[in-house]
Amino acid sequence: MNIVVNGNNRTVESPPLTPLLHVLREELDVLGPKAGCENGGCGACTVLIDGAPRRSCLTAVGSVPDAEVTTVEGLGAPESMSDVQQAFVHYCAAQCGFCTPGMIIAATAYLEGGGSADRTEISEALAGHVCRCTGYLKILDAVAAARDGNFDLSTTAESPHTTVLT
Amino acid sequence: MKAVGARLPRYDGVGHATGRTVYVDDVRVNRMLHTKALRSPHHHAAIKRLDTSRAEQMPGVAAIVTHTDVPLLTYGHLSALGIPADEPLLASEDVRYKGQPIAVVAATDTDAAQAAVDAIDIEFEELPALFDMRKSFDDDAPQIHHWGTIYPHFEGEMNVRQIRKGNVEQAFEQADRIISGVYRPAAIEQMPLETQVGLAVPEPDGRMTIYSCTQALYFSMGVVAAHLQLPLNKLKFVGGTVGGGFGGKVDTATETLCALLAQKSGRPVKWRWTREEEFLCSSTRAPWHMEIIDGVTSDGWILGRKMLTLHDAGGYARFSPYGVTKHSFHHTGAYTIPNLHFDGYVCFTNRTPTSAMRGYGVTSVSFAVETHMSRIATELGVDPYELRLKNANRIGDTSPNGIRYMDPSTVDVLHAIADATDAELAAPYSDATREMREGEWLPEHLVGQLSHSEDH
Amino acid sequence: MAIHTGRGIASIEYPTGMNQNGDPSQAWIKVKPDGRIDVFSGTSDIGNGSKTIQSQIVADTIGVPYDWVTYDNSNTDSSPVCTGTFASRATFVAGKAVLKAAQRVRERILEVAGQEMEISPEDLEIDDGEVMAKGAPTKKLNVGDVAAAATWGHGELITGTGAQLNPYAAISDPTTGEVDGVPHAAISYAACAAEVEVNDETGEIRVVNLTQAYDVGKAINPALVEGQIEGGAIMGLGLGVLEDSYPYYPSAEHRGGDFGSYYNPSSADLPELHNIIIENPSADGPYGAKGIGEMSNNAQPAAIATAVYDAIGVWVTELPITPERVLKAIDARDAGGGPRREGKHVIFDEELSINTVGTGKTWTAGV
Numbered sequence A: 001m002n003i004v005v006n007g008n009n010r011t012v013e014s015p016p017l018t019p020l021l022h023v024l025r026e027e028l029d030v031l032g033p034k035a036g037c038e039n040g041g042c043g044a045c046t047v048l049i050d051g052a053p054r055r056s057c058l059t060a061v062g063s064v065p066d067a068e069v070t071t072v073e074g075l076g077a078p079e080s081m082s083d084v085q086q087a088f089v090h091y092c093a094a095q096c097g098f099c100t101p102g103m104i105i106a107a108t109a110y111l112e113g114g115g116s117a118d119r120t121e122i123s124e125a126l127a128g129h130v131c132r133c134t135g136y137l138k139i140l141d142a143v144a145a146a147r148d149g150n151f152d153l154s155t156t157a158e159s160p161h162t163t164v165l166t
Numbered sequence B: 001m002k003a004v005g006a007r008l009p010r011y012d013g014v015g016h017a018t019g020r021t022v023y024v025d026d027v028r029v030n031r032m033l034h035t036k037a038l039r040s041p042h043h044h045a046a047i048k049r050l051d052t053s054r055a056e057q058m059p060g061v062a063a064i065v066t067h068t069d070v071p072l073l074t075y076g077h078l079s080a081l082g083i084p085a086d087e088p089l090l091a092s093e094d095v096r097y098k099g100q101p102i103a104v105v106a107a108t109d110t111d112a113a114q115a116a117v118d119a120i121d122i123e124f125e126e127l128p129a130l131f132d133m134r135k136s137f138d139d140d141a142p143q144i145h146h147w148g149t150i151y152p153h154f155e156g157e158m159n160v161r162q163i164r165k166g167n168v169e170q171a172f173e174q175a176d177r178i179i180s181g182v183y184r185p186a187a188i189e190q191m192p193l194e195t196q197v198g199l200a201v202p203e204p205d206g207r208m209t210i211y212s213c214t215q216a217l218y219f220s221m222g223v224v225a226a227h228l229q230l231p232l233n234k235l236k237f238v239g240g241t242v243g244g245g246f247g248g249k250v251d252t253a254t255e256t257l258c259a260l261l262a263q264k265s266g267r268p269v270k271w272r273w274t275r276e277e278e279f280l281c282s283s284t285r286a287p288w289h290m291e292i293i294d295g296v297t298s299d300g301w302i303l304g305r306k307m308l309t310l311h312d313a314g315g316y317a318r319f320s321p322y323g324v325t326k327h328s329f330h331h332t333g334a335y336t337i338p339n340l341h342f343d344g345y346v347c348f349t350n351r352t353p354t355s356a357m358r359g360y361g362v363t364s365v366s367f368a369v370e371t372h373m374s375r376i377a378t379e380l381g382v383d384p385y386e387l388r389l390k391n392a393n394r395i396g397d398t399s400p401n402g403i404r405y406m407d408p409s410t411v412d413v414l415h416a417i418a419d420a421t422d423a424e425l426a427a428p429y430s431d432a433t434r435e436m437r438e439g440e441w442l443p444e445h446l447v448g449q450l451s452h453s454e455d456h
Numbered sequence C: 001m002a003i004h005t006g007r008g009i010a011s012i013e014y015p016t017g018m019n020q021n022g023d024p025s026q027a028w029i030k031v032k033p034d035g036r037i038d039v040f041s042g043t044s045d046i047g048n049g050s051k052t053i054q055s056q057i058v059a060d061t062i063g064v065p066y067d068w069v070t071y072d073n074s075n076t077d078s079s080p081v082c083t084g085t086f087a088s089r090a091t092f093v094a095g096k097a098v099l100k101a102a103q104r105v106r107e108r109i110l111e112v113a114g115q116e117m118e119i120s121p122e123d124l125e126i127d128d129g130e131v132m133a134k135g136a137p138t139k140k141l142n143v144g145d146v147a148a149a150a151t152w153g154h155g156e157l158i159t160g161t162g163a164q165l166n167p168y169a170a171i172s173d174p175t176t177g178e179v180d181g182v183p184h185a186a187i188s189y190a191a192c193a194a195e196v197e198v199n200d201e202t203g204e205i206r207v208v209n210l211t212q213a214y215d216v217g218k219a220i221n222p223a224l225v226e227g228q229i230e231g232g233a234i235m236g237l238g239l240g241v242l243e244d245s246y247p248y249y250p251s252a253e254h255r256g257g258d259f260g261s262y263y264n265p266s267s268a269d270l271p272e273l274h275n276i277i278i279e280n281p282s283a284d285g286p287y288g289a290k291g292i293g294e295m296s297n298n299a300q301p302a303a304i305a306t307a308v309y310d311a312i313g314v315w316v317t318e319l320p321i322t323p324e325r326v327l328k329a330i331d332a333r334d335a336g337g338g339p340r341r342e343g344k345h346v347i348f349d350e351e352l353s354i355n356t357v358g359t360g361k362t363w364t365a366g367v
């Protein structure tokens, strides 16, 4: 069968019940989606399938023939990052970075679906995406600001949650 | 522009945001094998028979390693700190926790490896297990560790980490109230998003390259070198980019066995733990049991503390004696208490060995001490800020083991949160400083500890 | 049913570096022929940002722009010893190793520049990649030209190494715990004020606000400091009210083997956070910094437990403070439970004590 990954036509040899995550990582060498649990619980494997965010570890590749699959790599390369990717850099919203590919995909789908900058709504959209490092705050702030674009990537955003006493 | 103090973006931020950062699981090498482990299904059992001959014949199997294949089976990760070795890399005679590895199989894929694991012949004889550290001292407690139920190798071959300072008995006599409480934080998971993972690649020059998610490259390299009895120039650790650690990735969980399987098979061997293994078989933060008894005056001075700490190490010592020692050094929290009587024990139980986690040794005592402080404030009817500001460490005060504090800022951080939450502080508490105690800040019972301190 | 609001505080301290020290970190730095800087350090970046922090330290210590610095912690062939990224030591202890290596490199740059400019190195300084005569900033030579001169003219490699090791503080008397030296590299301090809402019918706790102050010495990168404070806050919240590997301790059964059955915090649990960063420079940290990575999850459980008491008048001292424990404590309160009082003794939690559960040891106020 065939799938389209980040705009490229790819032929898949794996049996149809193989999880899409496994196909992407082990057969096609698309390494952005991460295997955080392979059981639907963490969100690190999330990709867009025909524009909708899906956990690739729970998606049998045979169930999405000819689908357009977009992984975090497909949203933008280092020199051509999308607004959401830039926002994650500018807001320091990744620490170890392992949850980030899934978070960015989910945030992208949320914003493209017309999602607002409301913290509670963003939090709901990202529910089920586990991050052990950041405490989520910078992720929520990054997503809230992402649509504005034009980030200065030589620095990071001042935090409205912080007071510095010297 | 100066870099220090600037809100510069992360060095690796663009890699993270574009999915280009390379973690261990993203490393690709040819002819790579995959690993599965035979793990104990019992909390405590003797191994009566272990036979891998049938498993070795299974399709796709390249190597199986058991305890007989390890040049140095039992190595103490903190032997440099005087903590003797007790934990075999693979179980040989007995298993002391559910999930303990007994054998590992490297095969062409994980399914083949699992099939071979299932084909290993093993027989156990279940043994009585101990789960509650509070029963470690009972006469009828099952002796689950070859050292007994309590770690016996603190300095002077003591089985207890002690702190003694001043005279607690006298302090309790002088006290207006003696307040006791028990504090029990749970075991929790470090739970990094990246599970334990390693990849060992034999090189043509006889070296071994080990891709590792360790938090400590040289520490883990030392562990592998010791088990394999190799000089450091035979190993090359590659890593430094880790998908979260929080303490659990100081354990060197996969690297040594990958290296042994790679040696035996002559092929690259990878072992990535499933999330289930990460939850059930990787170390946790320890459960702790702390009993605090404080003698206090009715206006809120803490005259003396007696404290008992039990630390649930699980089946083996790992870093637990280190954790309890660190705990003991900080058992007064951010306060100056001149009379102390502390006993801390490392208790063995039949659960997954506990290990380092963020705040190791002290997270527990921070919870116990601070909740106890709050209780004291409530019991005495003293404002919780005032109670803390009174007893807070100040310059020149001494720690439980006699070290002089040079620059404590408890007063500053308390003032900062009081300000930020509109908590009103009355004089003199609003004007408290970190400076040396004098006047009303230097009651009789705190004079002695000032003079006897060493100046560090 | 009623929702009760409560507040509680906690104030903590935490050491930087391994307890009792003895944990070395080393670094080496070389300068490319165009003046660009290669740092080799063995410090793993586990998300804490040590690649960034150590690069910042090197840039300022040598006096070159941040983007001149590349940082390699990728393997043990090229990087020297670092005990590791734990014990809140990556900024302070490992940071000092790179700082010392950078100081040596700076000295070497000044020596070579001195020969090129025919000015004594003591009369030179480096800023933003330019070596300048002190007081006469028009006399200058780019660090790139200095490195080129070293490479092509002097036949030299500009390099520097640095190592940091606080000596091991041994326990000199195991009966008292006395040590023969300072057993930490530094101590950091923090305080936390928690506000919670407790539902007295379901027992559920919602942490509404965590206001926290940290003395970080010096925030080498405030965004990364915030990352530690915020990530630690949620981890402390998890420890306080959610997470438990053994929900029926002492039983070792019923462990959660996946994300659905182990209760870790999600973004929905995030309270309002107010981070207060206090810069009280440490005497010998790099640029005055101290480590706060670990202590950031230590203060919340006690502040939350106290806030729960403030809200509904019960002490839950077994973590996590689950709805079940809250409801049981409310029942006990309503049944007239509380501490045993005897003379000047106030004895809480007797049912949890080793005196009640175990038989082999007793533990009382009688010393």
Ligand code: FES
Pocket (backbone or CB within 6 Å): A034, A035, A036, A037, A038, A039, A040, A041, A042, A043, A044, A045, A046, A055, A056, A057, A058
């Ligand atoms: S890997 Fe798919 S949800 Fe965790």
Ligand code: FES
Pocket (backbone or CB within 6 Å): A093, A094, A095, A096, A097, A098, A099, A100, A130, A131, A132, A133, A134, B193, B243, B244, C047
């Ligand atoms: S950044 Fe590490 S898990 Fe989210």
